[in-house]
Structure formats: C-alpha cells, structure tokens
Amino acid sequence: MTTARTLSLEALSARVEEIFVNVGLTADQAGAMARVIVAGERDGAKSHGIHRLEGCLTTLRAGKVSASAVPKLQEDESAIVRVTARGGFACAAFELGLPHLVEGVRQFGLAALVINDAAHFSALWYEVEALAEQGLAALAMCPSYSTVAPAGGSAPLLGTNPIAFGWPREDGPPYVFDFATSMAARGEIELHRRSGKPLPEGWAVDADGRPTTDPDAALAGAMLPFGGHKGSALSTMIELMAGALIGDRSSGDALDAIGTTSLIPTHGELVLAFDPAQFAAGRGTDPFGQAETLFEAIVGQGARLPSQRRYAARERTMAHGVTLTAAEMDQLDRYQALGLDGVSQRRTDVSSEREA
Amino acid sequence: MTTARTLSLEALSARVEEIFVNVGLTADQAGAMARVIVAGERDGAKSHGIHRLEGCLTTLRAGKVSASAVPKLQEDESAIVRVTARGGFACAAFELGLPHLVEGVRQFGLAALVINDAAHFSALWYEVEALAEQGLAALAMCPSYSTVAPAGGSAPLLGTNPIAFGWPREDGPPYVFDFATSMAARGEIELHRRSGKPLPEGWAVDADGRPTTDPDAALAGAMLPFGGHKGSALSTMIELMAGALIGDRSSGDALDAIGTTSLIPTHGELVLAFDPAQFAAGRGTDPFGQAETLFEAIVGQGARLPSQRRYAARERTMAHGVTLTAAEMDQLDRYQALGLDGVSQRRTDVSSEREA
Numbered sequence: 001m002t003t004a005r006t007l008s009l010e011a012l013s014a015r016v017e018e019i020f021v022n023v024g025l026t027a028d029q030a031g032a033m034a035r036v037i038v039a040g041e042r043d044g045a046k047s048h049g050i051h052r053l054e055g056c057l058t059t060l061r062a063g064k065v066s067a068s069a070v071p072k073l074q075e076d077e078s079a080i081v082r083v084t085a086r087g088g089f090a091c092a093a094f095e096l097g098l099p100h101l102v103e104g105v106r107q108f109g110l111a112a113l114v115i116n117d118a119a120h121f122s123a124l125w126y127e128v129e130a131l132a133e134q135g136l137a138a139l140a141m142c143p144s145y146s147t148v149a150p151a152g153g154s155a156p157l158l159g160t161n162p163i164a165f166g167w168p169r170e171d172g173p174p175y176v177f178d179f180a181t182s183m184a185a186r187g188e189i190e191l192h193r194r195s196g197k198p199l200p201e202g203w204a205v206d207a208d209g210r211p212t213t214d215p216d217a218a219l220a221g222a223m224l225p226f227g228g229h230k231g232s233a234l235s236t237m238i239e240l241m242a243g244a245l246i247g248d249r250s251s252g253d254a255l256d257a258i259g260t261t262s263l264i265p266t267h268g269e270l271v272l273a274f275d276p277a278q279f280a281a282g283r284g285t286d287p288f289g290q291a292e293t294l295f296e297a298i299v300g301q302g303a304r305l306p307s308q309r310r311y312a313a314r315e316r317t318m319a320h321g322v323t324l325t326a327a328e329m330d331q332l333d334r335y336q337a338l339g340l341d342g343v344s345q346r347r348t349d350v351s352s353e354r355e356a
Numbered sequence: 357m358t359t360a361r362t363l364s365l366e367a368l369s370a371r372v373e374e375i376f377v378n379v380g381l382t383a384d385q386a387g388a389m390a391r392v393i394v395a396g397e398r399d400g401a402k403s404h405g406i407h408r409l410e411g412c413l414t415t416l417r418a419g420k421v422s423a424s425a426v427p428k429l430q431e432d433e434s435a436i437v438r439v440t441a442r443g444g445f446a447c448a449a450f451e452l453g454l455p456h457l458v459e460g461v462r463q464f465g466l467a468a469l470v471i472n473d474a475a476h477f478s479a480l481w482y483e484v485e486a487l488a489e490q491g492l493a494a495l496a497m498c499p500s501y502s503t504v505a506p507a508g509g510s511a512p513l514l515g516t517n518p519i520a521f522g523w524p525r526e527d528g529p530p531y532v533f534d535f536a537t538s539m540a541a542r543g544e545i546e547l548h549r550r551s552g553k554p555l556p557e558g559w560a561v562d563a564d565g566r567p568t569t570d571p572d573a574a575l576a577g578a579m580l581p582f583g584g585h586k587g588s589a590l591s592t593m594i595e596l597m598a599g600a601l602i603g604d605r606s607s608g609d610a611l612d613a614i615g616t617t618s619l620i621p622t623h624g625e626l627v628l629a630f631d632p633a634q635f636a637a638g639r640g641t642d643p644f645g646q647a648e649t650l651f652e653a654i655v656g657q658g659a660r661l662p663s664q665r666r667y668a669a670r671e672r673t674m675a676h677g678v679t680l681t682a683a684e685m686d687q688l689d690r691y692q693a694l695g696l697d698g699v700s701q702r703r704t705d706v707s708s709e710r711e712a
Contacts, residue, residue, distance in 0.1 A: 078465035078634060079435050109434035110468055110628075114635060137601060139593075153659035157650075165593045175596070177589035209658070227583025233533035233662050234590075236650070237495075237521045240531070244646040245493060245632050247639025252653065272466075272628075276601050278434055279470060283603025290600040294513075294592070297608065302565070303509035306589050 002329040006321045012050075013038045019053065019335045023060055024067035025089075032091035036122050041322045044313030047187075048123040050328060053335055056089070056121055059264040065089060065119035071096045079108040085118035090269060093118050094127055101273055102134050109278040113271040114246045119264045120144070125178035125307065128166030131273050132174035138166045141238045142269040143251040145261045148182045149222035151232035154209025156222040159251030160185060161238040167291055168276075173314070175295060177306035181235040182223045186261065189218050242270040358685040362677045368406075369394045375409065375691045379416055380423035381445075388447035392478050397678045400669030403543075404479040406684060409691055412445070412477055415620040421445060421475035427452045435464040441474035446625060449474050450483055457629055458490050465634040469627040470602045475620045476500070481534035481663065484522030487629050488530035494522045497594045498625040499607040501617045504538045505578035507588035510565025512578040515607030516541060517594040523647055524632075529670070531651060533662035537591040538579045542617065545574050598626040 007015075013034045020030035033056065040048030059065045069088025073096055075081055081100040085093035097113045104111030124140045131138035144159030164178035183203045192199050193215035204218030205211055212218055225231035243250040248268025249257065258265055276287040295305060324332070363371075369390045376386035389412065396404030415421045425444025429452055431437055437456045441449035453469045460467030480496045487494035500515030520534035539559045548555050549571035560574030561567055568574055581587035599606040604624025605613065614621055632643040651661060680688070 074638070078463075079467075080465040080635060107434075108464055109436040110466065111435075112466055112630075112635070116639065137597065149657070150654045150659040153654065153657040155657045157653050157657065165589070167593075167596050175592075177586075177593070179586045179589065181586075226586050229660075229662070230533075230535045230537075230582050230587070232659075233521070233535065236531075236654070237523075237533070239650055240523050240647055241493065241630070244641075244643040244650070245630060245635045247636035247641040247643065250646065250650060252650075274468075274597070274601060279436060279468070279601045280603035282430070283472065285600075285603040287600040287603065290606065291596055294595055294600070294606060294608075297513050298506045298509065298592070301505070301509040301511045301513065303506040303588075304585075306585070 002326050002333060004323060004326050005329055006323045008321045009038055009042055009317065012041060012322055012324075015332055015336060016050065016053070019332070020056075022336065023057060026068060026070065026092075028095070029067070029069070029088060029092045032095045033089055033121065035095075036091050036126050038322075039126050040123060041324075042314055042317045043310035044317070045123065045125075045310055047185075048126075050324070050332065052121060053331070055262075055264055057335065058262070059119060062263055064258055064263050065266065073097065073100060075100060079104050079111040080114060081111065082114045082116065084116045087117055087266065088119065089264075090115055090118035090120045090122050094122065094130075094269075094271075097271075098130055101271065102131070102136065105136055105273045105275050110272065110274045113273070115269040115271070116246065116248050117266060118269060119266045120269060121264050123178065124162050124164030125166075125176050125310070127271060128164045128176055128178070129174055131271070132166040132168040132176070135168050135275070135277070137168070137274040137276060138164075138271060139273075140164045140269065140271040142242045143239055143249065143254060143265075143267050145255045145258075145265050146250075146252045147186050147223050147261060148225055148235065148251075149205055149209070150236065151225055151229040154205055154207065154222065157252060158182075158225065158232070158235045158239060159254070160223070161235045161242075161251065163234070163238060168288065169292070169295070170288060173307070173311045175291070175305060175307075179226075179306075181225055181231050181238065183226045184223060186223065189215050189223065193219065242268055246270055358682050358689060360679060360682050361685055362679045364677045365394055365398055365673065368397060368678055368680075371688055371692060372406065372409070375688070376412075378692065379413060382424060382426065382448075384451075385423070385425070385444060385448045388451045389445060389477070391451075392447050392482050394678075395482050396479060397680075398670055398673045399666035400673070401479065401481075401666055403541075404482075406680070406688065408477060409687070411618075411620055413691065414618070415475060418619055420614055420619050421622065429453065429456060431456060435460050435467040436470060437467065438470045438472065440472045443473055443622060444475065445620075446471055446474035446476045446478050450478065450486075450625075450627075453627075454486055457627065458487070458492065461492055461629045461631050466628065466630045469629070471625040471627070472602065472604050473622060474625060475622045476625060477620050479534065480518050480520030481522075481532050481666070483627060484520045484532055484534070485530055487627070488522040488524040488532070491524050491632070493524070493630040493632060494520075494627060495629075496520045496625065496627045498598045499595055499605065499610060499621075499623050501611045501614075501621050502606075502608045503542050503579050503617060504581055504591065505561055505565070506592065507581055507585040510561055510563065510578065513608060514538075514581065514588070514591040514595060515610070516579070517591045517598075517607065519590070519594060524644065525648070525651070526644060529663070529667045531647070531661060531663075535582075535662075537581055537587050537594065539582050540579060542579065545571050545579065549575065598624055602626055 066087040071093040083097040198213040206217040206221040254265040422443040427449040439453040562573040
C-alpha cells in the first residue's frame with residue numbers, strides 16, 4: 001500500500017512526463033505539460049496540479065485532443081505571433097510561441113500571441129509569469145465552456161472565462177492575478193451539491209433566470225458572472241477577444257464541439273505583452289519603481305497582493321519538495337503503469353476550476 | 357428669464373465651442389472638447405455632457421490645466437503612438453493621435469496610443485467608439501484620483517479607474533462598455549449624503565476599514581472596488597498599465613499633484629486597438645459574424661447589451677435635438693457671457709462620475 005511521500009520537483013516532473021509519454025504525447029508536449037502541472041503542485045495550486053492528470057487523460061481517451069500534434073508557428077511582418085496547436089494541448093504551443101512573442105515585443109513595444117485550436121490545459125498565471133520573467137507586462141485570456149449566463153439573463157452562454165495579468169518585480173516573483181470572470185467555478189457548485197450545502201447568494205440562477213442557492217437548480221440553470229453587469233461585460237469581451245477576434249471558438253462553440261464540460265475544451269487563447277522600457281521611454285520615470293510604490297501602499301494598509309499564497313507555497317516546496325497524499329501517489333502509480341487504460345471514465349469536471 | 361429649449365446638435369456644439377474659445381482654448385482644443393460634451397448630451401450621458409463644463413472651467417481657473425497647450429505627437433518604428441497633451445485637456449490629444457493609432461494597427465495588427473500629461477476630461481466610450489468606427493476592437497483605461505481602497509484595505513489608494521471596450525458592428529453602433537472599477541462614483545456617495553439616505557452595502561468602508569452605509573463615514577474612509585478582490589486586481593492593473601507602464605501618474609500621484617478631487621486630474625491614458633481582419637486572417641472565420649451570434653444570444657435570453665440606453669437616446673436626439681432645462685440654458689448663457697470669471701468656485705466633484 002502506498003503512503004504519503006515528499007518528492008523533489010524534479011522527481012515529480014519526471015513522473016508526470018513519463019505518464020504523458022506513455023500515452024503517446026511527444027517529448028515536447030509531455031515536457032510542457034509536466035512543467036505546468038509541477039508548477040501547480042509547487043505553488044499549492046492543486047486545481048492545476050496532478051489533479052488535472054485525470055482530465056487530460058480522459059480527454060485523450062475520448063479522442064478529443066491529439067496526443068501527437070506538433071504545434072505550428074506562423075509569423076509575418078505584423079506584431080501578431082500565431083501558434084496553431086493543431087488539436088493538441090496548449091502548453092507546448094505556448095512554449096513554442098513564447099520566445100517569438102518576446103522578440104515581437106522587443107521590436108514593436110507590444111505584441112500578441114494567438115494560440116489556436118488548443119485543448120486548453122494550462123494556468124494563465126503560469127504564462128503571464130513567464131513573460132514577467134522577461135521584464136514584460138502581460139495580459140492573457142481565453143474562453144472555456146458555456147456555463148455562465150450574462151447579467152440579466154438565464155441561460156448558460158459565456159464561459160468561466162479567465163483573465164490573468166502579470167507585472168515584473170525585481171526582488172521577487174511578479175505581481176500576478178488570474179481569476180475566472182464567473183462568481184465561482186462549476187466544480188465549487190458540484191462540491192456544494194455533494195455536501196448538501198446551499199450556495200452563497202449571487203452565484204447562480206435557476207433555469208428560469210431566478211436567483212437560486214440550490215445547487216441542483218443552479219446546475220440546471222446557469223452560473224453568474226462576478227461583479228454583475230461589469231463582470232458580464234468583461235466576460236463578453238473575452239469571448240470576443242479570445243474567440244471572434246482570433247478566429248477561434250466561443251465558449252458556446254467549444255461546448256457544441258466537445259459535447260460535455262467534463263472534458264478539456266479546445267479553443268483559442270490571446271496573450272498580449274508590453275515592454276515597460278519602451279512605453280515609458282523618454283518620460284524620465286522608473287516604471288518598476290513606481291509599481292513598487294503602489295504595491296507597498298497596498299500591502300502597507302493590510303491588503304494582500306494576489307498570488308501571495310501561491311508564492312508562499314512555492315518557497316516551501318522549493319526548499320522541501322512537494323508532499324503528495326497516499327491517494328495521490330496511488331493515482332500516479334496507476335497512471336504510470338497503465339497508460340490510457342488506467343484512466344477511469346467517471347465524470348470529472350475540470351473545465352472551470354481556477355484559482356479564485 | 358430663460359426657459360427650457362431644444363437645440364440641434366450643431367447649435368449646441370457651436371455654443372460649447374464658443375465657451376471654450378472665450379476662455380482661451382485653441383480652436384482645436386475647443387472643437388475637441390465640444391465634440392465630447394455634445395456626444396454626452398446626444399447620448400443622454402449627462403455626466404459627460406454640459407454638466408462637465410463647470411469642472412473644466414473651474415480647473416482652468418485654478419490654473420490646473422493649460423488652455424493654450426498644443427498636444428505633441430511622437431512616433432518611432434514601434435507600434436506605440438505617443439501624444440503628450442502638455443498639460444492641456446485630453447480630447448485634442450486623442451484626436452491628434454487617433455489617425456496614427458489606426459495607421460499603426462493597419463501596419464502591425466495591434467497598436468497602442470499613449471496619452472501623457474493630459475487633464476483627463478473625456479468619456480472613454482467616445483474613444484473606443486471612434487476606433488470601432490474604423491473596424492477595430494479597442495480597449496481604453498486610465499487612472500483618476502485615489503478614492504478607492506484595495507479589497508481588504510481601508511485607505512483611498514486606487515482611483516475609480518475606468519475601463520472601456522469597443523467592438524465594431526456592421527448594422528449599428530458598436531458593442532461598447534465603459535465602467536468604473538469602483539462600486540460607485542464618488543458623486544453618488546455625495547448624493548446619498550445630501551439626501552440623508554444610507555449607502556447600499558458594499559460601496560464603502562470607514563476610516564478604520566469597516567464596511568459602512570453611512571455616507572459621511574464613507575467620505576472619511578474609502579470607496580470599494582466592484583467585484584471584491586477581482587475588481588481590486590483590475591483596478592490595480594489599470595494603475596500599472598495606464599500609469600507606471602506609460603511613465604505617467606498613478607491615482608495617488610494625481611491627487612498629490614492637484615490636491616483636491618474637485619478639479620479634473622492630470623495623468624495618462626492607454627488605448628489599445630486590434631484589427632480583427634489581421635487577427636483572424638487565414639482562419640476561414642468571420643469575426644464580425646461570430647460576434648453577432650454572441651450578441652444575439654445575449655439579447656435573445658432577455659439580457660441587455662451595454663450602451664443600449666445611450667444608443668436609444670442618440671436615436672432620439674439625432675432626430676429631435678437635445679432638450680436643455682431652463683437651468684442648463686442659464687448656465688450656458690452665463691459661461692458664454694462671462695468667460696472664466698463666470699465660473700463659480702463652489703466645489704464640484706467631477707473626477708469620478710461615469711456611466712455605470
């Protein structure tokens with residue numbers, strides 16, 4: 001019987017990578033997936049950690065993502081870098097595009113990375129952090145599955161549509177936020193249902209568009225955007241910017257194409273990056289110093305910066321490794337031994353879980 | 357005694373322009389200001405209509421904005437267009453930069469307009485609409501004055517920091533939202549104080565950071581961002597992107613420099629624009645048709661698109677003109693006859709009023 005174990009990040013990475021290679025992912029794809037998943041465990045962001053393995057493997061087994069896809073880069077004279085994931089996972093597509101996006105920003109001051117046709121497994125914070133490490137500000141967004149009603153509506157239309165932003169800091173990890181534009185993740189509503197607890201007010205409406213705290217009525221109805229009509233407008237913007245603009249699926253299209261929210265959706269993503277050195281050029285100011293003054297004023301009045309919990313977890317795991325429960329170790333063993341056949345078919349809703 | 361009157365948009369425009377010329381604005385500046393103010397009246401968006409004249413004139417009288425400033429364009433090989441308003445109002449700076457921004461987007465697929473050192477009188481919806489008219493998606497944001505505490509904090513730090521987005525539509529005015537990232541405008545709290553009404557929950561905290569519904573306690577404390585920590589994070593992003601990034605003031609710097617929220621603040625603004633034709637190129641999709649499908653699904657379930665009330669008012673005033681009350685006509689007469697001396701010195705908080 002397996003027991004709880006503490007693994008180094010390297011050891012965990014090797015195990016996760018092997019699991020993906022065993023089910024047919026290319027080395028590039030498997031490595032990119034492992035880097036995101038291990039970063040999730042490293043940061044205590046369990047929703048993007050090994051918990052996601054089952055969703056990835058189930059989606060592969062269902063034939064809704066290509067294991068062997070080789071992402072393709074397209075560049076032209078513009079400031080738009082496009083990577084088509086060709087039906088594979090988004091992680092390798094992002095890694096392929098990243099250096100070209102950085103190059104574009106150096107050249108133009110700002111640039112965009114468009115990822116198309118990607119099974120969107122990734123944490124957006126992971127991506128904006130990678131850009132912040134290059135001294136760049138970054139904004140990333142993508143649709144998901146239609147599970148959220150627009151403010152004033154009653155039917156699932158928008159996705160939980162995450163948006164993430166990163167700003168570089170010299171003496172530590174960047175300022176990063178990454179949140180769903182829905183009040184809650186679908187998984188949280190499912191958790192309330194299982195434990196028989198009513199939902200907090202404002203999370204959802206029933207099928208007639210009436211506010212409800214009943215999880216069953218909410219699952220039959222729709223989730224709500226955060227922040228009323230303002231959050232609803234932002235979520236709509238994400239459908240437009242990371243869907244229509246880049247010639248890729250809306251959250252509705254993604255649900256139509258995959259047919260269930262229990263598998264990872266295939267759609268697009270938009271990442272914008274900005275070079276503070278060029279934007280502030282000639283102004284005689286220090287953009288990074290100015291940002292630090294703001295951060296100090298936030299923390300100085302007792303408010304928190306986003307991602308602080310992740311960064312605290314990161315410090316711990318970088319020093320001591322990641323501790324996995326006996327159940328998690330069992331899961332790794334099972335996936336590693338059995339490849340795709342080891343993946344259960346039970347429903348796991350992974351589409352809408354994000355760090356709040 | 358003056359009575360209520362209905363003016364054509366042209367007649368109103370001529371009167372507003374004359375008022376600004378009388379107080380020393382250049383023809384370009386006066387024309388740009390009149391276009392924004394008349395658009396506000398045209399759209400029934402009174403907070404950006406002639407109601408703003410007093411704030412503009414008071415700020416001129418206080419010497420906190422330059423009447424004669426000629427905005428200056430700076431361009432280089434990058435996708436960043438910079439216009440320095442040189443301490444004048446933002447409107448003429450935006451008009452100067454607009455065609456260059458459009459040219460930049462055509463060349464690079466996306467581009468940025470940075471406005472620096474501008475007394476920020478404008479409606480952001482006006483600006484993103486101007487870009488949508490060129491077939492471009494646009495995102496605009498700016499800081500304001502420190503009046504909002506970050507989520508979890510107790511002291512004014514962030515501004516009401518508006519963000520606006522526009523998306524072109526073929527058969528009518530664009531999809532546009534423009535909202536403050538605070539729960540309410542400072543002027544709304546003032547209105548509750550005057551009428552002795554308690555504030556709705558969640559609008560503000562007192563000086564100790566405790567939630568309050570007492571307008572006096574709120575004015576001594578701080579307003580709150582919309583949407584809790586998510587809105588707070590967005591507002592922080594606006595401080596960074598339209599402040600530190602572009603080498604211009606934060607909301608705190610703006611308040612320090614001007615010394616009161618009753619005058620128009622001088623700071624920067626960031627406008628980003630995107631060409632759907634280039635972003636979707638080669639994808640075989642119709643970005644505008646895809647967007648229409650989304651809009652139809654929103655409206656089809658009984659939800660509203662933002663700006664619909666403005667567009668309905670626009671239809672009315674384009675056909676019938678703008679009706680001003682006797683008091684408003686009096687005000688126009690007074691400003692027109694007396695120039696700067698006709699401006700009262702009574703406090704008018706114009707910094708934080710926006711269309712919700």
